[in-house]
Amino acid sequence: MSKTLIKIENLKANIDGKEILKGIDLEIKEGEVHAIMGPNGSGKSTLASVLAGREIYEVTGGKVEFNSKNLLDLSPEERSREGVFLAFQYPIEIPGVSITNFMKAAVEQHREHKGLEPLSPSAFLKMMKEKKELVEIGSKLANRAVNQGFSGGEKKKNEVFQMAMLEPKLAILDETDSGLDIDALRVVSNGVNKLKNKKNGFLVITHYQRLLDYIVPDVIHVLYNGKIVKTGGKELALELEEKGYDWIKE
Amino acid sequence: MSKNDDNKIITELSEKEYEAGFVTDIETEVFPAGLNEDIIRQLSAKKNEPQFMLDFRLKAFRKWLTMTEPDWGHLEYEKPNFQAISYYAAPKSTAKYNSIDEVDPELIKTFEKLGIPLNEQKALSGVAVDVVMDSVSVHTTFKETLKEKGIIFCSISEAIQDYPELVEKYIASVVPAGDNFYSALNSAVFTDGSFAYIPKGVRCPMELSTYFRINQANTGQFERTLLIADEGSYVSYLEGCTAPQRDENQLHAAVVEIVALKDAEVKYSTVQNWYPGNKEGKGGVYNFVTKRGICKGDNSKISWTQVETGSAVTWKYPSTILKGDNSVGEFYSVAVTNNFQQADTGTKMIHIGKKTKSTIISKGISLGRSNNSYRGLVKIGPKAHDARNYSQCDSLLIGDTCGAHTFPYIESENPSAIVEHEATTSKVSEDQIFYCNQRGLDTESAVSLIINGFAKEVLNKLPMEFAVEAQKLLALTLEGSVG
Numbered sequence: 001m002s003k004t005l006i007k008i009e010n011l012k013a014n015i016d017g018k019e020i021l022k023g024i025d026l027e028i029k030e031g032e033v034h035a036i037m038g039p040n041g042s043g044k045s046t047l048a049s050v051l052a053g054r055e056i057y058e059v060t061g062g063k064v065e066f067n068s069k070n071l072l073d074l075s076p077e078e079r080s081r082e083g084v085f086l087a088f089q090y091p092i093e094i095p096g097v098s099i100t101n102f103m104k105a106a107v108e109q110h111r112e113h114k115g116l117e118p119l120s121p122s123a124f125l126k127m128m129k130e131k132k133e134l135v136e137i138g139s140k141l142a143n144r145a146v147n148q149g150f151s152g153g154e155k156k157k158n159e160v161f162q163m164a165m166l167e168p169k170l171a172i173l174d175e176t177d178s179g180l181d182i183d184a185l186r187v188v189s190n191g192v193n194k195l196k197n198k199k200n201g202f203l204v205i206t207h208y209q210r211l212l213d214y215i216v217p218d219v220i221h222v223l224y225n226g227k228i229v230k231t232g233g234k235e236l237a238l239e240l241e242e243k244g245y246d247w248i249k250e
Numbered sequence: 251m252s253k254n255d256d257n258k259i260i261t262e263l264s265e266k267e268y269e270a271g272f273v274t275d276i277e278t279e280v281f282p283a284g285l286n287e288d289i290i291r292q293l294s295a296k297k298n299e300p301q302f303m304l305d306f307r308l309k310a311f312r313k314w315l316t317m318t319e320p321d322w323g324h325l326e327y328e329k330p331n332f333q334a335i336s337y338y339a340a341p342k343s344t345a346k347y348n349s350i351d352e353v354d355p356e357l358i359k360t361f362e363k364l365g366i367p368l369n370e371q372k373a374l375s376g377v378a379v380d381v382v383m384d385s386v387s388v389h390t391t392f393k394e395t396l397k398e399k400g401i402i403f404c405s406i407s408e409a410i411q412d413y414p415e416l417v418e419k420y421i422a423s424v425v426p427a428g429d430n431f432y433s434a435l436n437s438a439v440f441t442d443g444s445f446a447y448i449p450k451g452v453r454c455p456m457e458l459s460t461y462f463r464i465n466q467a468n469t470g471q472f473e474r475t476l477l478i479a480d481e482g483s484y485v486s487y488l489e490g491c492t493a494p495q496r497d498e499n500q501l502h503a504a505v506v507e508i509v510a511l512k513d514a515e516v517k518y519s520t521v522q523n524w525y526p527g528n529k530e531g532k533g534g535v536y537n538f539v540t541k542r543g544i545c546k547g548d549n550s551k552i553s554w555t556q557v558e559t560g561s562a563v564t565w566k567y568p569s570t571i572l573k574g575d576n577s578v579g580e581f582y583s584v585a586v587t588n589n590f591q592q593a594d595t596g597t598k599m600i601h602i603g604k605k606t607k608s609t610i611i612s613k614g615i616s617l618g619r620s621n622n623s624y625r626g627l628v629k630i631g632p633k634a635h636d637a638r639n640y641s642q643c644d645s646l647l648i649g650d651t652c653g654a655h656t657f658p659y660i661e662s663e664n665p666s667a668i669v670e671h672e673a674t675t676s677k678v679s680e681d682q683i684f685y686c687n688q689r690g691l692d693t694e695s696a697v698s699l700i701i702n703g704f705a706k707e708v709l710n711k712l713p714m715e716f717a718v719e720a721q722k723l724l725a726l727t728l729e730g731s732v733g
């Protein structure tokens with residue numbers, strides 16, 4: 001049996017005193033892809049943010065063990081360096097900072113954390129090139145400022161590109177499929193599928209069943225009103241597609 | 251962004267103590283404190299100056315006595331006591347050196363601590379270095395190579411001895427002694443500085459570079475720089491500064507004059523890192539500088555690029571007089587203020603000739619409790635037909651205890667002129683920091699990166715040699731160095 005990558009137990013979180021996550025239990029093993037589906041406002045992005053360590057959310061209960069560490073004790077940057085990656089639902093613009101320089105700084109800090117020497121500029125550029133090909137992004141995009149003036153599709157590709165650069169153990173994709181046309185969806189999913197291996201895990205948050213035709217999950221969870229109300233195999237997605245979310249609300 | 255996060259970012263950044271804060275132990279000769287005609291006569295005699303210089307100094311001094319310190323800047327500080335300052339401090343070992351081995355090892359150590367490569371390596375990399383330490387030039391390299399091209403690059407004291415006719419013709423031709431309180435003071439008491447003359451049609455093959463460093467306790471610094479680019483010539487000039495940490499405020503009142511004749515181009519770049527005072531706002535350098543260039547001939551061009559991170563109080567407006575037709579003035583500035591620093595900087599573009607063009611890009615970054623003001627004047631004279639100006643002033647605030655102010659003044663006397671001004675103010679957002687954190691960057695690196703991105707347009711204008719200095723100062727990876 002493969003190792004547990006992340007184990008979330010009875011996780012509860014508030015924002016502005018309002019409880020959003022009401023006791024989440026979730027376990028992902030190495031090599032697994034889990035999907036979280038659920039209507040808008042059910043707490044999917046909140047779960048992603050809490051796992052990434054966003055401080056505006058107050059964790060009021062439960063625990064999260066990641067790679068044998070207490071995840072909730074770590075700062076956001078430590079979680080990243082330990083291998084938690086979040087592809088943002090709404091990626092942030094950083095004016096004037098090129099993707100190349102942004103990634104150079106990030107990769108350097110990741111390597112330092114692992115006790116590795118900084119990459120030589122040529123090794124770094126080689127790595128950039130390989131990963132860009134993986135998500136089919138042009139070299140021009142990498143010279144542009146992070147997310148500034150990017151189309152929706154470019155932003156999402158950029159998230160997957162960064163994921164490829166940082167090679168996380170656990171990648172959380174928050175509605176990476178939303179707003180993508182079929183081509184972009186294919187590119188993004190291909191990227192994810194190529195990055196998948198026996199050692200890492202994915203938590204794919206989506207609103208639509210469509211993405212799961214491309215990224216095939218091992219387990220699907222349905223999140224509603226801050227709780228996981230259903231867990232099943234990939235056939236659950238089809239059932240949801242057919243019956244709509246009203247079905248689970250009952 | 252929650253207040254706590256703000257404060258955390260601010261304290262983390264504020265805690266970076268001034269890394270260049272140390273004192274060099276070199277024997278120096280110091281005049282008694284105080285200023286009067288006698289002191290000026292002594293100073294001029296000490297420097298063996300011709301009569302015209304003494305007359306110039308005395309005239310400036312008499313003018314200065316009638317003037318009062320300007321107080322219109324957006325600045326608050328205790329006015330310096332000009333009688334408590336010593337007006338002359340020269341390192342004792344003033345001999346000129348043939349090789350670096352002859353230079354006082356203490357001085358070399360100082361530069362090494364600062365990371366300034368004043369050595370053969372630097373010379374080999376093509377930078378002629380003229381170091382001004384406490385007012386007197388102590389080391390010059392590459393003078394011979396420059397000489398072959400007819401380029402003069404030396405201390406202004408030497409120029410007064412060796413090229414008095416050039417000095418007499420151009421000194422105070424751009425900044426008249428009585429221009430302002432500080433320029434009058436500087437004209438009366440300046441002890442040294444740099445001089446460069448680029449002859450007709452010559453393209454200076456290397457960046458001319460001067461590192462200034464205030465060293466003597468309680469000594470005012472009054473450098474004088476004069477750059478003359480003759481017809482069709484080109485020069486790029488670099489000025490960099492660091493000062494050791496001290497308690498008393500130190501006054502710095504330099505004058506820089508640039509003359510660009512027909513078809514000449516001058517690039518003047520500054521990285522300024524004087525001691526800004528400690529976290530409580532104590533100590534630090536007062537930087538009151540008058541920098542001005544004149545595009546005297548047609549088609550001439552002057553560009554100012556500055557990265558300002560230091561000084562407790564900065565009052566500085568590098569300006570350009572666009573006299574020649576089709577002449578071009580540019581001003582690119584990044585000013586960072588932290589803790590209790592105050593900066594009131596900007597530029598003046600004075601359009602006189604026809605079809606003159608100016609561009610102003612100013613990036614102000616404020617942290618801590620600092621205040622950062624941009625003050626710009628664009629003046630279009632009645633004969634400046636079809637003159638154009640574009641100004642862009644962007645402010646970035648980090649935290650909510652700092653301030654940014656923009657004071658653009660536009661005076662146009664010619665209706666055919668087009669003057670555009672854009673201004674923005676933004677804050678580093680918690681979303682941006684979190685996004686960076688999520689990629690593994692700690693908050694300080696994230697802020698550095700964001701500042702760097704914000705200032706990129708200006709940083710890209712710096713010559714390569716200076717890019718490294720700027721990078722150290724802003725503690726960032728400079729954009730464009732990879733890929």
Ligand SMILES: Nc1ncnc2c1ncn2[C@@H]1O[C@H](COP(=O)(O)OP(=O)(O)O)[C@@H](O)[C@H]1O
Pocket residue numbers: 015016020038039040041042043044045046047
């Ligand atoms: N900053 C906030 N302040 C207050 N409520 C919030 C905030 N962010 C999210 N919420 C609320 O939390 C709930 C869950 O939101 P979210 O996690 O974004 O849902 P999902 O991603 O599933 O659409 C929603 O009811 C939303 O209104």
Ligand SMILES: [Mg+2]
Pocket residue numbers: 044045046089174175
């Ligand atoms: Mg969401």
